Amino acid sequence: MDAAAARRSEHSSFFLCRFTLPLLTIQVASDEIPANKEQVESWFKTNVGPLNTREKTLDPTLVTAEKAAKIVKVMQDGSGEFKTINDAIKSVPTGNTKRVILYIGAGNYKEKIKIEKDKPFITLYGDPKNMPNLTFGGTAQQYGTVDSATLIVESDYFVATNVIISNSAPKPDGKRPGAQATALRISGDKATFYNCKIYGFQDTVCDDRNKHFFKDCLIQGTVDYIFGSGKSLYLKTELNTVVDTGITVIVAQARKSEDEDSAYVFVHCDLTGSGSGTFLARAWFTHPKVLFAYSTMGKNINKEGWNNNNHPERDKTVKFGEYQNKGPGADPKGRSPLAHQLTPEEAKPYLTLDLIEGSKWILPPPTPKV
DSSP: OHHHHHHHHHHHHIIIIIGGGGGGOOOSOOOOOOGGGOOOOOOOOSOOOOOOTTTTTTTHOOOOOOOOOEEEOOHHHHHHHSSSHHHHTSOTTTTTSOOOOEOOSSEEEEEEEETTTOOOOOOEEEEETBBOEEEEEEHHHOOOOOOGGGEEOOOOOOESSSEEEOOOSSOOSSSSTTOOOSSSEOOSSSEEEESSSEOSTTTTEEOOEEEEEEEEEEEEEEEEEEEEOOOOESSSEEEEEEEOOOOEEEEEEEEOSSSSSOOOEEOOEEESSSOOOOEEEEESSSSOEEEEEEEEEEEOOOSSSSETTTTGGTTTTTTEEEEBBBBBGOOOOOTTEEEOOHHHHHGGGGGGGGGTTTTTTTOOOOOOOO
């Protein structure tokens, strides 16, 4: 056995013993995501039904909040209760217990927005045919990386539907210090994003901590444009890498120990972009856990796929997995020994809403009537 084969064998055994087996104790329900992408919508409607059909299985506080939902209109032309998103958020009481849907009219909202932890159950909703753009130009030099975000959400049970979230700061050129700029930081628990478009360059989305669900979204960036310590499921989401003069990396997952319960799982996602050097993920910290399944990988994906971030000592602690992906960037030949091609049994615990306890809190996309 040559040295490369030996490393692959060692990594595979490690993956089996320390990545898969602890998770096989999870009870895998009948909500496993289908392998056929065309079946995902019917699967989703079956498993994520409306409130009135699931009251006994959802979080009781969520049920109470949803039954008392109210709509607040934010319109720049003055036809709503508020002209700015920040003013509308200020109107939500501290300790809020009711769902508040901010129906946001079309336009560019040049605001830096923060939803504090004591204001849960807030929804940002836009017209899918004329989506509002939440935009600001904060950078790491001004605010620090995670606080440079245009939208910061620290509260629980947050929902965003049909909105654009962008950071308008220019692309880092490698010369300006602190030029990285985040569009979204999501830190609260049980957050859902439907049909959102999130634009930036380096560090676009800080998937900071807690459980999150992204569906039918677009996330765009250059380097580490999804980063943090969240435990999140990304479904049918496009990850578009903007060409850059240096290295491009989609994911920098920040799991720091074997005991930390965090992971990023991408299912039925489309990996697009130009060039041919984009890494799926790098070992930003010691124990990152990232899985791509049933996804289509474009020719922009680097043949090696994964990177140890120049820390060879992390080769034995990373959890980088792939399962039944397709496209020119998904060829297992030439893959880094960091990667592991999962078996059906290894992949099963990750291909379900149970990964993020989603059956307790994920509801269908809202359709408020105004």
